[in-house]
Each structure stands twice: as C-alpha cells, then as structure tokens.
Amino acid sequence: MALIQFSPLTLKTFKRFRSVKRGYWSAIIIISLILLSLVAEVFVNSRALMVSYEGEWYFPTYGAIIPGDVFGLDYQYETNYRDLKQKFNDEDSDNWVLLPPVPYNAFETDLTVGNYPPNAPSFETQHYLGTDTVGRDIVARLVYGFRIAIFFSLFLLICNYVVGTAIGCLMGYWGGAFDLLFQRLIEIWSNIPFLYVIMIIASIIVPNFWSLVIVMLMFSWMSMTWYMRTATYKEKEREYVMASRALGAGTARIIFHHIIPNTVSIIITFIPFSVAGGITALTSLDFLGFGLPPPTPSWGELLRQGIDNLQSPWIVSSIVMSMVLVLTMVTFIGEAIREAYDPKKHTIYE
C-alpha cells in the first residue's frame, strides 16, 4: 500500500522520464553521489573506521576525538591513525586499524621531508589523485568540496523557489500596481552586475555558508519569479480558477490548491538547471577568491590552483573532470525532465 497515491498523469510523466536513458541514469548516479557524500567521512577521512586495541573495539569516525594515549601513544591530542596502523604493523601485534579507502581529510597537509607539494598521484602514499600545492589530498578536497557545493546549491534553490513562487504568484494573481512595481524592481535588480556586488560585499564581511546563500539569493530570485508570474497569469484566466472563486475560495486557497499544483511542472523542470547554476556560481566565486574562506574545501579554489600550476596536471585534470561529469549529468537530468513533461512528437518525413 503506497503512502502517497500518484495520479496516473504523474506516473506517465515518470515513465517518460525513465525512458530517456541518459537522464535517468544520470539521476540515479547524482542522487547516489549526494547521499554518499552525506557519509563521506566513512570513505575519505583521516580517522580510522575501526581500531581493535587490547581486545577492545573503537569506532572513531563519528563522535569525540580519541586522544593518542588511549592507544598507548605518548600524546594527548587526536590519534594519528595512519601512524598507529604503521606502529601496529611494525609491532606485529594482534591490534589492528581499519582505515577508510582514502585515509586523509580535507584539511591536513601531508608533508614529508625533502618532498615539496604538489605531489603526483601515487598508490603508495594513497594520494590517488595526488596532493595540492600545500600538500592536501585532492580526493578529499574534491569529495568535501562536492558536498559543500551541492548542498549550497540545493539550499539556494529552495530559498529561490520559495521566494520566487511567492512573489511570482502574487504578481500574476493580483496584477495591477503590485505587478508593475515588481516588474520595474526586477528589471533594475537583474541589470545590476551581481558579481560586482558580491565582490564588494565579500570584501567587507568574510562570507560563511549561510551568509553566502542569502547574498546569492538576493541576486537570483528574479528568474523563478518571472516564470511563475507568467504561469500564474495564464492559469488565472482558466475556468477552473473562476469556478473555484465562484464557489467561494479565497486567494490563498486558489494559489496553493489550484494554481501551484498546476504550475509544478515549470518548477520541477528548472530544478536541474538551478542546481547546475548554483554549483557554477559558487565555483566562480571561490575561483576568484570571493567565496567561502579558506581552508574550506572548494572546487573553485582547486580550479584556481590547477590553472596556476599547469605543470602539475593532476590538479587541473581531476577538478575539471569532476566538474564536467557532475555538471553534464545534472544537465542530462534537466533534459530528461523537460522531455518527460513536454514530449515533443514531431512529424518526420521519410
């Protein structure tokens, strides 16, 4: 028994979406990547997954730090599990350490004497994509950078759509002076070069995740508002809206129960493109140095390092490949969703 009953129309749309193979598979991959990134600590982390010491098991991944003296080391700060593993191996004892596949976190610098970063990829040191210019593991930077970028983009999207739908629906539904006022406002607002203003703001306050979402929201709510305004204008004129008004429904009920469910296809169609836009915007800001402050793992910062260090090709190629893959897959999803909602059946001449 399904909890939510989908209408036959929704099911048909979903079926059409599944029939666009590259979009469907991209959606599965991207959603898995997002979910996996939530537990990225399990795969890419300097903390061990499991330590067996003197017959006791420890799970250091989540939770408070375990100081070194717990494992018989001579320091009080957090255990270095890579060294611990080495030590247990050397001692040939029954104690063992299970490290994640990539045993580095995004912040630590892995420096060895006489070896200047960036270091090339190597299986021996388990830096599978090498290190960046200060010796941080690139896989770790990429994974945690992805998590920040995608969730930044998703939060921005939710804020944008809430603001855009609210203002857009009211503009379309009320029309008149309210519509005219916001039309001018949007025209002025969208002509302000938003990167300029963000750069100015970023030079006054050091942005954090949420303040950057708010600043970006200030300059990106317009496009959704505009689409929703047009859609509401169209829907408002139709008979079912008139009928429900004749039955005594108020503005709120008409908008939430009738107009928004009927315009939901517009909202959904734009989601993938907004996600791609959000990632691109954050990356550009970080690239210029106006985004999240260092040492936050960030794709833009890696891109900057890549272009500045072309002689270390592993930096630029890994970040560019990640961006191309993620953004292309997101775009494929967008294409498939559009195809699902608006299947274009054309006459074809043989």
Place this chain on the structure above:
Amino acid sequence: MTAYFIRRFLLIIPTFLGITILVFTVTRMVPGGPIERMLTEAQLASGDQVSFQSNNQGIAGSTLSESQLNQLKEYYGFDKPILESYGIWLKNILLLDLGYSTRYGEPVWESIKQRLPISIYYGVMTMLLTYMVCIPLGILKAIKHKTHIDNISSILVFIGYAIPGYVMGIIVITIFAFYLEWFPLSGFTSNNFDELSFIGKVKDILWHSVLPLIAYMSGAFAVMTFLMKNSLMDNLAADYVRTAMAKGMEFKTAVVKHAFRNSIIPIATNFGENITLFLAGSFLIEKIFNIDGFGLLGYESLVERDYPVVMGILVIGSLLSLIGNILSDICVALVDPRVRFGA
C-alpha cells in the same frame, strides 16, 4: 506599435536611474574606497607605521593631515551627501563626461575606449561563428533527428553547455596551449606585433583568438543549436509543409523554401540579446586568457576600488543591455509581421 516602442524606450529612464542610484550608493557606503586605499599606500610608503594597524586606528593615525584629507575628499566628491554627489555625477553623465579614473588619473572614457576594440572583436567574432556553426548544425540535427549524428552531437553540445565558459577556457588552455603548444597561452597579440606585416598581424590575432573564442562560444552554442533544431522541427511538422510535400515538392525544397524561412525567426530574436555580449563578454574568460577587454577592466577597477571606472562601465553596459532588449523585440516585429506588441 510605434507607441509601444516609444513607451518601452521611455521606461529605460527610470530603470537606468534605479540601477545607477543603487550601485552608486553601494560604492559610497562600502568602506575601503579610493581614499582609504590611498592612505594605506601613503602609510606603506612612509613606512613609519605597520600597515595593518591603520584600519583600527582609522584616519586619526594616518600620515595625512586633516586638511589634506579634506582636500582629497573634496577632489573625489566624497564631502557631499550621497544624493547630491549622485546628482553631480548624473549631470556629468548627461554631458557625456564619465569622470577620471582614481587609479590612473586618466579620463574613464579613455580607459574604456582602449578596451572597446578588443571586446567588440571578440563579441562580433563569437556571434558570427556561433551563427555560422549553429544554423547549419541545427538544420542537420533536425533533418537527421534521432540518428547517430543527432545523438552524438547532442551529447557534445550538452557537455559544452553544462560547463561554464571559463572552465572550458581552462580545458583548452591546458590541452592546446600548455601541452600541445599549438596556441599561445594568453594575450591578444604577440610581443613583436608591431613588426609584422598586415597579413602577419591578421594571422597573429586569429592565432591568439582561437582558444578564447572556443571558450566564449561553448555556452551560447547549445542554446542556438537547439533553438534552430526545435524551431525547424516545429515548422516541418506544420500543415503548410505537409501540404507542400503532398503536392509533390521535394523534401529538400520544402525545407529550404518553406520551413527554413520561418524557423529562422527565433534565431533573429536572439540577435538583440547578443549585443550585450559584445561588451560584457565574460571577465572570467578574459582573466584566464589575459585579454585586456571590457570585462577585465571592470573586474580590475572593482578590485582596485576605482569607482568612476566601475560606474562608467555600468552606465555603458546597462544602457546597451536595456536597448538590446528592445532591439530584439523590434527584430521580432520586423521579421514576423504576425507579432503585435502592446496589445
């Protein structure tokens, strides 16, 4: 309809005022303006104070005297309230005077004029090439709908669309300039540009512009190609083409003589929007290729807090985009007599 367009043109005025007032106010309210920058520089030069302390101590601890400071403020017009100085600035704009750059001391118009040819060159080339490639490609994709040619080119075009232009720039620089060394890494001309013959100069510029043009085009490319493809397919499915086919016209003739003409309309409407591209370009692409264009000028002057230049670029940029929007509507009306605005 003339009345409609006149009304549209008149609406430029309040919008333009709104944009400039907003940015003007922002530049005034923000700390770290040209005067603060000069003070820091003066302090650094005199060396009697550690520069990072100057922020906390403010003006009191600076090396300039009160009167000198006031002179500076007066020179830059910072001594008046925002609205008053905005009025003065606006009056100068109406007299076509953009003011002086605080960084170079030369007139803002001079700085902009130097960069204009480069930006226009890239803008025009990008637009021409985009049209020259996208229209035939769109037609091909429409005719070969759902074949291998269509599918493979779709994937390529989508990848180009998905990644931002400057990342495309980084990709082509890495591969073609750094590793293969087929093209130069950056710049608009070679160092020995002045010694070259005319043909040599043309070759040199083209050689330098191959990679940036790829970066500029990658985004617009997808939009135009799919616009062309979809609109041609819509027209091919229309009744008048079916009639023409039914009367025994060859498919090729039907496409060229009937469907193509009508499907060009949406492409034409895009023309006006491209005008802004002439100038705006993308400062990220310009930054990566180190092209001394309009976008890079804007970015640099913003970083250096050279507000007269920022405002000058804003004036030209926003005017062009506002006019460009109207022009694209005029284009629609000209190309398609069925379109009626202002109903």
